Amino acid sequence: MSTARPLGVGLLGLGVVGSAVAEALVAGRGQLAGEGARPLVLKRALVRDLIRPRLVTLPDGVVTTDPAAVIDDPQIGVIVEVMGGEQPAFDYLSRAIDGGKHVVTANKEVLCKKGDALFAHAAKRGVRLLHEASVGGGIPIIGPLSSDLLANQINSIRAIINGTTNYILTKMANERASFDQVLKEAQALGYAEADPTADVDGWDAAYKLSVLTRVAFGVSAPLDAIHREGIRGLETQEFRYAATLGYTIKLLAAARREQGGVLVRVHPALIPNSVPMAKVDGVLNVVEVEGDLVGPLWFQGRGAGPKPTASAVMGDLLRIARGAEIRKNARASRPAPALQLVSMDAHECKYYFRLVCKDRPGVLAQIAGILGRLQISIASVIQMDTNPDRREADLVIMTHPSVEKSVQQAVREIRDLGVVARVAAVLRVEGY
Numbered sequence: 219m220s221t222a223r224p225l226g227v228g229l230l231g232l233g234v235v236g237s238a239v240a241e242a243l244v245a246g247r248g249q250l251a252g253e254g255a256r257p258l259v260l261k262r263a264l265v266r267d268l269i270r271p272r273l274v275t276l277p278d279g280v281v282t283t284d285p286a287a288v289i290d291d292p293q294i295g296v297i298v299e300v301m302g303g304e305q306p307a308f309d310y311l312s313r314a315i316d317g318g319k320h321v322v323t324a325n326k327e328v329l330c331k332k333g334d335a336l337f338a339h340a341a342k343r344g345v346r347l348l349h350e351a352s353v354g355g356g357i358p359i360i361g362p363l364s365s366d367l368l369a370n371q372i373n374s375i376r377a378i379i380n381g382t383t384n385y386i387l388t389k390m391a392n393e394r395a396s397f398d399q400v401l402k403e404a405q406a407l408g409y410a411e412a413d414p415t416a417d418v419d420g421w422d423a424a425y426k427l428s429v430l431t432r433v434a435f436g437v438s439a440p441l442d443a444i445h446r447e448g449i450r451g452l453e454t455q456e457f458r459y460a461a462t463l464g465y466t467i468k469l470l471a472a473a474r475r476e477q478g479g480v481l482v483r484v485h486p487a488l489i490p491n492s493v494p495m496a497k498v499d500g501v502l503n504v505v506e507v508e509g510d511l512v513g514p515l516w517f518q519g520r521g522a523g524p525k526p527t528a529s530a531v532m533g534d535l536l537r538i539a540r541g542a543e544i545r546k547n548a549r550a551s552r553p554a555p556a557l558q559l560v561s562m563d564a565h566e567c568k569y570y571f572r573l574v575c576k577d578r579p580g581v582l583a584q585i586a587g588i589l590g591r592l593q594i595s596i597a598s599v600i601q602m603d604t605n606p607d608r609r610e611a612d613l614v615i616m617t618h619p620s621v622e623k624s625v626q627q628a629v630r631e632i633r634d635l636g637v638v639a640r641v642a643a644v645l646r647v648e649g650y
Protein backbone atom coordinates (compact mmCIF):
# COMPACT_ATOMS: atom_id res chain seq x y z
CA MET A 219 0.00 0.00 0.00
CA SER A 220 1.39 3.37 -1.03
CA THR A 221 2.01 5.90 1.72
CA ALA A 222 2.20 8.79 -0.75
CA ARG A 223 -0.45 11.50 -0.66
CA PRO A 224 -3.43 10.62 -2.91
CA LEU A 225 -3.82 12.55 -6.17
CA GLY A 226 -7.41 13.62 -6.83
CA VAL A 227 -8.82 13.04 -10.31
CA GLY A 228 -11.67 15.05 -11.83
CA LEU A 229 -13.46 13.67 -14.87
CA LEU A 230 -15.05 15.98 -17.43
CA GLY A 231 -17.50 13.54 -19.03
CA LEU A 232 -18.91 10.23 -17.88
CA GLY A 233 -19.94 8.68 -21.20
CA VAL A 234 -18.40 5.71 -23.03
CA VAL A 235 -14.79 6.56 -22.15
CA GLY A 236 -15.38 8.45 -18.91
CA SER A 237 -17.34 5.54 -17.42
CA ALA A 238 -14.58 3.07 -18.27
CA VAL A 239 -11.95 5.36 -16.73
CA ALA A 240 -14.11 5.79 -13.61
CA GLU A 241 -14.50 2.04 -13.37
CA ALA A 242 -10.75 1.51 -13.65
CA LEU A 243 -10.15 4.05 -10.89
CA VAL A 244 -12.82 2.57 -8.63
CA ALA A 245 -11.31 -0.88 -9.23
CA GLY A 246 -7.98 0.35 -7.85
CA ARG A 247 -6.02 0.60 -11.10
CA GLY A 248 -5.00 4.08 -10.05
CA GLN A 249 -2.60 2.48 -7.59
CA LEU A 250 -0.58 0.64 -10.20
CA ALA A 251 2.07 3.32 -10.78
CA GLY A 252 4.42 1.64 -8.34
CA GLU A 253 6.36 2.52 -5.24
CA GLY A 254 6.54 6.20 -4.37
CA ALA A 255 3.79 7.14 -6.83
CA ARG A 256 0.70 8.96 -5.65
CA PRO A 257 -2.42 6.75 -5.65
CA LEU A 258 -5.11 8.17 -7.93
CA VAL A 259 -8.53 8.76 -6.41
CA LEU A 260 -11.65 9.74 -8.36
CA LYS A 261 -13.17 12.82 -6.73
CA ARG A 262 -15.76 14.30 -9.10
CA ALA A 263 -17.26 13.65 -12.54
CA LEU A 264 -18.98 16.27 -14.70
CA VAL A 265 -22.03 15.41 -16.83
CA ARG A 266 -24.82 17.36 -18.54
CA ASP A 267 -27.69 15.22 -17.36
CA LEU A 268 -27.86 13.90 -13.78
CA ILE A 269 -30.85 11.68 -14.53
CA ARG A 270 -29.25 9.71 -17.37
CA PRO A 271 -28.40 6.13 -16.33
CA ARG A 272 -24.64 5.56 -16.07
CA LEU A 273 -22.53 2.55 -17.00
CA VAL A 274 -20.72 2.80 -13.67
CA THR A 275 -21.99 3.20 -10.11
CA LEU A 276 -20.23 5.96 -8.16
CA PRO A 277 -20.70 7.11 -4.57
CA ASP A 278 -23.31 9.82 -3.97
CA GLY A 279 -22.03 13.32 -4.58
CA VAL A 280 -19.33 12.40 -7.11
CA VAL A 281 -21.36 13.18 -10.23
CA THR A 282 -22.15 16.85 -10.82
CA THR A 283 -23.38 19.23 -13.50
CA ASP A 284 -21.29 22.09 -12.13
CA PRO A 285 -17.99 22.48 -14.02
CA ALA A 286 -16.47 24.61 -11.24
CA ALA A 287 -17.06 21.80 -8.72
CA VAL A 288 -14.57 19.72 -10.74
CA ILE A 289 -12.18 22.20 -12.32
CA ASP A 290 -11.73 24.43 -9.29
CA ASP A 291 -11.73 21.75 -6.56
CA PRO A 292 -8.42 22.15 -4.67
CA GLN A 293 -8.42 18.43 -3.86
CA ILE A 294 -8.21 17.62 -7.57
CA GLY A 295 -4.72 17.66 -9.08
CA VAL A 296 -5.47 16.21 -12.48
CA ILE A 297 -8.37 16.75 -14.86
CA VAL A 298 -9.36 14.13 -17.44
CA GLU A 299 -11.32 15.63 -20.33
CA VAL A 300 -13.47 12.98 -22.03
CA MET A 301 -16.37 15.15 -23.19
CA GLY A 302 -15.32 15.66 -26.81
CA GLY A 303 -15.76 18.62 -29.18
CA GLU A 304 -14.02 21.97 -29.29
CA GLN A 305 -16.17 23.85 -26.78
CA PRO A 306 -16.61 23.94 -23.85
CA ALA A 307 -13.72 21.43 -23.71
CA PHE A 308 -11.17 24.12 -24.65
CA ASP A 309 -12.42 26.55 -22.01
CA TYR A 310 -12.48 23.87 -19.30
CA LEU A 311 -9.00 22.59 -20.17
CA SER A 312 -7.64 26.14 -20.21
CA ARG A 313 -9.18 26.85 -16.83
CA ALA A 314 -7.74 23.65 -15.37
CA ILE A 315 -4.27 24.49 -16.73
CA ASP A 316 -4.58 28.03 -15.39
CA GLY A 317 -5.32 26.55 -11.99
CA GLY A 318 -2.06 24.55 -12.14
CA LYS A 319 -3.70 21.16 -12.70
CA HIS A 320 -2.27 18.49 -14.98
CA VAL A 321 -4.63 17.53 -17.79
CA VAL A 322 -5.28 14.35 -19.75
CA THR A 323 -7.54 14.38 -22.80
CA ALA A 324 -8.87 11.87 -25.33
CA ASN A 325 -10.23 14.70 -27.48
CA LYS A 326 -8.48 14.89 -30.86
CA GLU A 327 -10.79 17.63 -32.11
CA VAL A 328 -9.80 20.14 -29.43
CA LEU A 329 -6.12 19.19 -29.85
CA CYS A 330 -6.31 19.69 -33.62
CA LYS A 331 -8.15 23.01 -33.41
CA LYS A 332 -6.64 24.46 -30.23
CA GLY A 333 -3.48 22.42 -29.68
CA ASP A 334 -1.07 25.35 -30.19
CA ALA A 335 -2.73 27.37 -27.44
CA LEU A 336 -3.17 24.42 -25.06
CA PHE A 337 0.42 23.14 -25.30
CA ALA A 338 1.86 26.65 -24.95
CA HIS A 339 -0.35 27.30 -21.94
CA ALA A 340 0.56 23.99 -20.26
CA ALA A 341 4.29 24.60 -20.84
CA LYS A 342 3.99 28.10 -19.38
CA ARG A 343 2.16 26.85 -16.29
CA GLY A 344 4.53 23.89 -15.89
CA VAL A 345 1.80 21.26 -16.00
CA ARG A 346 1.47 18.18 -18.15
CA LEU A 347 -0.95 17.83 -21.03
CA LEU A 348 -1.06 14.16 -22.00
CA HIS A 349 -3.26 12.69 -24.73
CA GLU A 350 -2.41 9.08 -25.56
CA ALA A 351 -6.10 8.23 -26.09
CA SER A 352 -6.60 10.96 -28.69
CA VAL A 353 -5.24 8.74 -31.49
CA GLY A 354 -5.75 5.03 -32.00
CA GLY A 355 -7.74 4.33 -28.81
CA GLY A 356 -5.75 1.74 -26.89
CA ILE A 357 -2.72 1.73 -29.20
CA PRO A 358 0.33 3.28 -27.51
CA ILE A 359 1.58 5.71 -30.15
CA ILE A 360 1.88 9.17 -28.61
CA GLY A 361 4.10 7.82 -25.80
CA PRO A 362 6.56 6.03 -28.12
CA LEU A 363 6.75 9.04 -30.48
CA SER A 364 7.22 11.44 -27.55
CA SER A 365 9.84 9.48 -25.66
CA ASP A 366 11.20 6.16 -26.93
CA LEU A 367 11.69 7.46 -30.49
CA LEU A 368 13.01 10.92 -29.61
CA ALA A 369 16.45 10.21 -31.06
CA ASN A 370 14.94 9.56 -34.49
CA GLN A 371 14.05 11.86 -37.30
CA ILE A 372 10.57 10.59 -38.16
CA ASN A 373 10.30 10.31 -41.94
CA SER A 374 6.80 9.07 -42.35
CA ILE A 375 3.60 8.03 -40.66
CA ARG A 376 0.97 6.03 -42.47
CA ALA A 377 -2.13 4.98 -40.64
CA ILE A 378 -5.62 3.63 -40.59
CA ILE A 379 -7.00 5.64 -37.68
CA ASN A 380 -10.73 5.60 -38.16
CA GLY A 381 -12.42 2.36 -37.19
CA THR A 382 -15.86 3.28 -38.56
CA THR A 383 -14.62 3.84 -42.10
CA ASN A 384 -12.36 0.80 -41.95
CA TYR A 385 -15.36 -1.31 -40.93
CA ILE A 386 -17.40 0.10 -43.83
CA LEU A 387 -14.61 -0.34 -46.39
CA THR A 388 -13.91 -3.90 -45.22
CA LYS A 389 -17.60 -4.79 -45.63
CA MET A 390 -17.79 -3.12 -49.03
CA ALA A 391 -14.74 -5.09 -50.16
CA ASN A 392 -15.83 -8.45 -48.75
CA GLU A 393 -19.54 -8.31 -49.48
CA ARG A 394 -19.57 -5.99 -52.49
CA ALA A 395 -22.31 -4.03 -50.73
CA SER A 396 -22.98 -0.35 -51.41
CA PHE A 397 -21.77 2.44 -49.14
CA ASP A 398 -25.32 3.40 -48.12
CA GLN A 399 -26.24 -0.20 -47.29
CA VAL A 400 -23.14 -0.81 -45.15
CA LEU A 401 -23.45 2.56 -43.41
CA LYS A 402 -27.01 1.70 -42.36
CA GLU A 403 -25.84 -1.65 -40.99
CA ALA A 404 -22.94 -0.01 -39.15
CA GLN A 405 -25.36 2.50 -37.59
CA ALA A 406 -27.76 -0.28 -36.53
CA LEU A 407 -24.85 -2.10 -34.85
CA GLY A 408 -23.70 1.08 -33.08
CA TYR A 409 -20.35 1.25 -34.94
CA ALA A 410 -21.29 4.41 -36.83
CA GLU A 411 -22.87 7.53 -35.33
CA ALA A 412 -26.36 8.69 -36.35
CA ASP A 413 -24.55 11.65 -37.93
CA PRO A 414 -21.64 9.86 -39.60
CA THR A 415 -20.07 13.01 -41.10
CA ALA A 416 -17.03 13.20 -38.80
CA ASP A 417 -16.04 9.65 -39.65
CA VAL A 418 -17.05 9.10 -43.28
CA ASP A 419 -15.93 12.50 -44.54
CA GLY A 420 -12.46 12.07 -43.03
CA TRP A 421 -12.67 14.75 -40.30
CA ASP A 422 -11.97 12.36 -37.43
CA ALA A 423 -8.94 10.91 -39.24
CA ALA A 424 -7.73 14.45 -40.04
CA TYR A 425 -7.98 15.51 -36.37
CA LYS A 426 -5.97 12.45 -35.34
CA LEU A 427 -3.41 12.93 -38.09
CA SER A 428 -2.97 16.53 -36.99
CA VAL A 429 -2.19 15.28 -33.47
CA LEU A 430 0.30 12.70 -34.81
CA THR A 431 1.97 15.30 -37.05
CA ARG A 432 2.60 17.60 -34.10
CA VAL A 433 4.16 14.83 -32.03
CA ALA A 434 6.17 13.19 -34.82
CA PHE A 435 7.36 16.23 -36.79
CA GLY A 436 7.06 19.05 -34.25
CA VAL A 437 4.81 21.07 -36.56
CA SER A 438 1.30 22.32 -36.09
CA ALA A 439 -1.04 20.94 -38.77
CA PRO A 440 -4.25 22.97 -38.84
CA LEU A 441 -7.25 21.39 -40.51
CA ASP A 442 -7.11 23.63 -43.57
CA ALA A 443 -3.54 22.50 -44.27
CA ILE A 444 -4.52 18.84 -44.35
CA HIS A 445 -5.65 17.39 -47.66
CA ARG A 446 -8.87 15.58 -46.73
CA GLU A 447 -11.18 13.32 -48.70
CA GLY A 448 -13.69 10.87 -47.23
CA ILE A 449 -15.21 7.62 -48.44
CA ARG A 450 -18.77 8.70 -49.26
CA GLY A 451 -18.33 8.69 -53.03
CA LEU A 452 -16.85 5.19 -53.33
CA GLU A 453 -18.82 2.78 -55.51
CA THR A 454 -18.85 -1.02 -55.40
CA GLN A 455 -17.07 -1.31 -58.77
CA GLU A 456 -13.91 0.18 -57.25
CA PHE A 457 -13.63 -2.72 -54.79
CA ARG A 458 -14.14 -5.31 -57.51
CA TYR A 459 -11.71 -3.68 -59.95
CA ALA A 460 -9.14 -2.96 -57.23
CA ALA A 461 -9.22 -6.64 -56.21
CA THR A 462 -8.71 -7.70 -59.85
CA LEU A 463 -5.66 -5.44 -60.00
CA GLY A 464 -4.25 -6.74 -56.67
CA TYR A 465 -5.30 -3.91 -54.33
CA THR A 466 -7.66 -3.16 -51.48
CA ILE A 467 -9.11 0.26 -50.58
CA LYS A 468 -8.42 1.92 -47.21
CA LEU A 469 -8.92 5.40 -45.78
CA LEU A 470 -5.28 6.31 -45.43
CA ALA A 471 -3.95 9.03 -43.11
CA ALA A 472 -0.37 9.88 -44.00
CA ALA A 473 2.23 12.47 -43.03
CA ARG A 474 5.58 12.27 -44.74
CA ARG A 475 8.68 14.38 -45.28
CA GLU A 476 8.54 15.50 -48.93
CA GLN A 477 9.91 18.50 -50.85
CA GLY A 478 11.73 19.78 -47.76
CA GLY A 479 8.53 19.87 -45.69
CA VAL A 480 5.76 17.59 -44.52
CA LEU A 481 2.76 16.60 -46.62
CA VAL A 482 -0.29 15.69 -44.55
CA ARG A 483 -3.17 13.90 -46.27
CA VAL A 484 -6.28 11.83 -45.60
CA HIS A 485 -7.93 10.07 -48.53
CA PRO A 486 -9.04 6.67 -49.75
CA ALA A 487 -6.11 4.86 -51.33
CA LEU A 488 -5.39 1.66 -53.19
CA ILE A 489 -3.12 -0.44 -50.97
CA PRO A 490 -1.30 -3.38 -52.55
CA ASN A 491 -2.66 -6.67 -51.20
CA SER A 492 0.92 -7.78 -50.60
CA VAL A 493 1.54 -5.30 -47.74
CA PRO A 494 0.34 -5.84 -44.13
CA MET A 495 -1.81 -2.68 -44.09
CA ALA A 496 -4.14 -4.23 -46.67
CA LYS A 497 -5.06 -6.86 -44.08
CA VAL A 498 -5.96 -4.50 -41.24
CA ASP A 499 -9.70 -5.03 -41.34
CA GLY A 500 -12.87 -4.08 -39.50
CA VAL A 501 -12.63 -1.59 -36.66
CA LEU A 502 -8.90 -2.22 -36.11
CA ASN A 503 -6.47 0.69 -36.36
CA VAL A 504 -2.82 0.69 -37.33
CA VAL A 505 -0.05 3.28 -37.30
CA GLU A 506 3.10 2.62 -39.32
CA VAL A 507 6.04 4.83 -38.34
CA GLU A 508 9.37 5.15 -40.08
CA GLY A 509 12.25 6.65 -38.12
CA ASP A 510 15.75 7.17 -39.49
CA LEU A 511 17.42 5.10 -36.75
CA VAL A 512 14.77 2.56 -35.91
CA GLY A 513 13.42 1.92 -39.42
CA PRO A 514 9.80 0.85 -39.90
CA LEU A 515 7.59 0.19 -36.89
CA TRP A 516 4.05 -1.11 -36.71
CA PHE A 517 1.46 -0.34 -34.00
CA GLN A 518 -1.83 -2.17 -34.36
CA GLY A 519 -4.83 -2.63 -32.08
CA ARG A 520 -8.30 -1.54 -31.11
CA GLY A 521 -8.66 2.08 -32.04
CA ALA A 522 -11.80 2.75 -30.01
CA GLY A 523 -14.09 1.28 -27.39
CA PRO A 524 -14.37 1.94 -23.67
CA LYS A 525 -11.73 -0.45 -22.33
CA PRO A 526 -8.92 0.15 -24.88
CA THR A 527 -9.43 3.91 -24.62
CA ALA A 528 -9.50 3.75 -20.82
CA SER A 529 -6.23 1.82 -21.00
CA ALA A 530 -4.62 4.78 -22.76
CA VAL A 531 -6.13 7.38 -20.42
CA MET A 532 -5.06 5.36 -17.36
CA GLY A 533 -1.52 5.09 -18.75
CA ASP A 534 -1.32 8.90 -18.89
CA LEU A 535 -2.79 9.22 -15.41
CA LEU A 536 -0.32 6.74 -13.96
CA ARG A 537 2.58 8.58 -15.62
CA ILE A 538 1.43 11.73 -13.87
CA ALA A 539 0.98 9.84 -10.58
CA ARG A 540 4.52 8.57 -10.90
CA GLY A 541 5.81 12.07 -11.67
CA ALA A 542 8.25 10.56 -14.16
CA GLU A 543 10.97 12.85 -15.34
CA ILE A 544 9.97 12.61 -18.99
CA ARG A 545 9.93 16.10 -20.50
CA LYS A 546 6.41 17.40 -20.10
CA ASN A 547 5.08 17.44 -23.60
CA ALA A 548 8.11 16.11 -25.41
CA ARG A 549 8.07 16.92 -29.13
CA ALA A 550 4.95 18.99 -28.72
CA SER A 551 6.93 21.68 -26.96
CA ARG A 552 10.54 21.15 -27.96
CA PRO A 553 12.06 23.49 -30.52
CA ALA A 554 11.47 21.91 -33.91
CA PRO A 555 13.36 22.51 -37.14
CA ALA A 556 11.38 24.91 -39.29
CA LEU A 557 9.36 22.41 -41.30
CA GLN A 558 6.66 23.75 -43.57
CA LEU A 559 3.51 21.92 -44.56
CA VAL A 560 3.68 21.08 -48.25
CA SER A 561 0.75 21.47 -50.66
CA MET A 562 -0.93 18.35 -52.03
CA ASP A 563 -0.32 19.72 -55.55
CA ALA A 564 3.26 18.47 -55.32
CA HIS A 565 2.35 14.92 -54.29
CA GLU A 566 3.51 12.21 -56.65
CA CYS A 567 2.12 8.68 -56.85
CA LYS A 568 0.47 6.21 -59.19
CA TYR A 569 -3.21 6.84 -59.92
CA TYR A 570 -6.27 4.73 -60.67
CA PHE A 571 -8.95 6.26 -62.90
CA ARG A 572 -12.35 4.81 -63.68
CA LEU A 573 -14.02 6.57 -66.55
CA VAL A 574 -17.50 5.71 -67.78
CA CYS A 575 -17.02 6.27 -71.52
CA LYS A 576 -18.72 5.81 -74.84
CA ASP A 577 -17.74 2.36 -76.13
CA ARG A 578 -16.62 3.32 -79.63
CA PRO A 579 -13.44 3.90 -81.66
CA GLY A 580 -11.23 6.87 -80.86
CA VAL A 581 -12.36 7.39 -77.27
CA LEU A 582 -9.21 6.02 -75.68
CA ALA A 583 -7.06 8.08 -78.04
CA GLN A 584 -8.72 11.31 -76.87
CA ILE A 585 -8.18 10.42 -73.20
CA ALA A 586 -4.60 9.28 -73.80
CA GLY A 587 -3.95 12.57 -75.64
CA ILE A 588 -4.85 14.60 -72.54
CA LEU A 589 -2.83 12.38 -70.21
CA GLY A 590 0.20 12.43 -72.52
CA ARG A 591 0.17 16.21 -72.87
CA LEU A 592 0.12 16.55 -69.05
CA GLN A 593 3.08 14.14 -68.64
CA ILE A 594 0.90 11.43 -67.10
CA SER A 595 2.22 8.11 -68.28
CA ILE A 596 -0.25 5.25 -68.64
CA ALA A 597 0.81 1.93 -67.09
CA SER A 598 -2.26 -0.09 -68.09
CA VAL A 599 -5.76 0.30 -69.50
CA ILE A 600 -8.49 -2.28 -69.00
CA GLN A 601 -12.02 -2.12 -70.30
CA MET A 602 -14.12 -3.59 -67.50
CA ASP A 603 -17.95 -3.76 -67.38
CA THR A 604 -19.83 -2.66 -70.47
CA ASN A 605 -23.39 -1.44 -70.81
CA PRO A 606 -24.42 -2.39 -74.37
CA ASP A 607 -27.79 -0.64 -74.08
CA ARG A 608 -26.13 2.69 -73.42
CA ARG A 609 -23.06 1.76 -75.52
CA GLU A 610 -20.90 2.67 -72.50
CA ALA A 611 -18.01 0.94 -70.76
CA ASP A 612 -15.94 1.30 -67.60
CA LEU A 613 -12.39 2.17 -68.60
CA VAL A 614 -9.86 1.61 -65.81
CA ILE A 615 -6.53 3.36 -66.29
CA MET A 616 -3.52 2.84 -64.01
CA THR A 617 -0.73 5.39 -64.34
CA HIS A 618 2.95 5.50 -63.57
CA PRO A 619 3.90 7.96 -60.78
CA SER A 620 2.38 11.33 -61.71
CA VAL A 621 2.06 14.73 -60.10
CA GLU A 622 -1.23 15.54 -58.33
CA LYS A 623 -1.59 18.98 -59.90
CA SER A 624 -1.36 17.50 -63.43
CA VAL A 625 -3.77 14.72 -62.52
CA GLN A 626 -6.38 17.22 -61.31
CA GLN A 627 -5.94 19.23 -64.53
CA ALA A 628 -6.38 16.00 -66.54
CA VAL A 629 -9.57 15.18 -64.65
CA ARG A 630 -11.00 18.61 -65.50
CA GLU A 631 -10.18 18.18 -69.18
CA ILE A 632 -11.43 14.57 -69.35
CA ARG A 633 -14.74 15.62 -67.77
CA ASP A 634 -15.23 18.05 -70.64
CA LEU A 635 -14.79 15.37 -73.30
CA GLY A 636 -18.17 14.61 -74.88
CA VAL A 637 -17.27 10.90 -75.00
CA VAL A 638 -16.81 10.59 -71.21
CA ALA A 639 -20.14 10.27 -69.40
CA ARG A 640 -18.57 10.36 -65.93
CA VAL A 641 -15.23 10.38 -64.10
CA ALA A 642 -16.40 7.73 -61.62
CA ALA A 643 -13.23 7.49 -59.52
CA VAL A 644 -9.75 8.93 -59.21
CA LEU A 645 -7.83 7.11 -56.48
CA ARG A 646 -4.23 7.36 -55.38
CA VAL A 647 -2.18 4.21 -55.22
CA GLU A 648 0.02 4.15 -52.12
CA GLY A 649 3.64 3.33 -52.91
CA TYR A 650 5.66 0.87 -50.78
Ligand code: NAP
Pocket residue numbers: 230231232233234235236264265266267268270299300301302303305306324325326327351352355521522523524527
Ligand atom coordinates in the same frame (compact mmCIF):
# COMPACT_ATOMS: atom_id res chain seq x y z
P1 NAP B 1 -19.75 10.28 -24.96
O1 NAP B 1 -20.10 8.86 -24.68
O2 NAP B 1 -20.66 11.09 -25.81
O3 NAP B 1 -19.57 10.99 -23.53
C1 NAP B 1 -19.42 12.37 -23.39
C2 NAP B 1 -19.61 12.73 -21.94
O4 NAP B 1 -19.32 14.09 -21.78
C3 NAP B 1 -21.04 12.49 -21.44
O5 NAP B 1 -21.01 12.00 -20.14
C4 NAP B 1 -21.64 13.90 -21.44
O6 NAP B 1 -22.59 14.10 -20.44
C5 NAP B 1 -20.43 14.75 -21.13
N1 NAP B 1 -20.53 16.08 -21.72
C6 NAP B 1 -20.52 16.42 -23.02
N2 NAP B 1 -20.64 17.74 -23.16
C7 NAP B 1 -20.75 18.24 -21.92
C8 NAP B 1 -20.91 19.54 -21.39
N3 NAP B 1 -21.00 20.62 -22.18
N4 NAP B 1 -20.96 19.70 -20.05
C9 NAP B 1 -20.89 18.63 -19.24
N5 NAP B 1 -20.73 17.37 -19.67
C10 NAP B 1 -20.67 17.17 -20.99
O7 NAP B 1 -18.31 10.40 -25.62
P2 NAP B 1 -17.13 9.32 -25.58
O8 NAP B 1 -17.35 8.31 -26.64
O9 NAP B 1 -16.90 8.88 -24.19
O10 NAP B 1 -15.90 10.21 -26.08
C11 NAP B 1 -15.28 11.15 -25.24
C12 NAP B 1 -14.00 11.67 -25.89
O11 NAP B 1 -13.11 10.58 -26.10
C13 NAP B 1 -14.21 12.31 -27.27
O12 NAP B 1 -13.29 13.34 -27.43
C14 NAP B 1 -13.88 11.16 -28.22
O13 NAP B 1 -13.44 11.60 -29.48
C15 NAP B 1 -12.75 10.51 -27.47
N6 NAP B 1 -12.53 9.10 -27.81
C16 NAP B 1 -13.59 8.24 -27.78
C17 NAP B 1 -13.37 6.91 -28.10
C18 NAP B 1 -14.49 5.91 -28.03
O14 NAP B 1 -14.26 4.73 -28.31
N7 NAP B 1 -15.71 6.31 -27.68
C19 NAP B 1 -12.08 6.47 -28.44
C20 NAP B 1 -11.03 7.39 -28.43
C21 NAP B 1 -11.27 8.71 -28.12
P3 NAP B 1 -24.03 13.37 -20.47
O15 NAP B 1 -23.72 11.92 -20.31
O16 NAP B 1 -24.78 13.90 -19.32
O17 NAP B 1 -24.62 13.70 -21.80
Ligand code: HSE
Pocket residue numbers: 379380381382383417422521522
Ligand atom coordinates in the same frame (compact mmCIF):
# COMPACT_ATOMS: atom_id res chain seq x y z
N1 HSE C 1 -15.15 7.45 -34.31
C1 HSE C 1 -13.81 6.95 -34.13
C2 HSE C 1 -13.55 5.82 -35.11
C3 HSE C 1 -13.56 6.42 -32.72
O1 HSE C 1 -14.45 5.39 -35.83
O2 HSE C 1 -12.41 5.38 -35.14
C4 HSE C 1 -13.22 7.51 -31.75
O3 HSE C 1 -11.94 8.01 -31.99
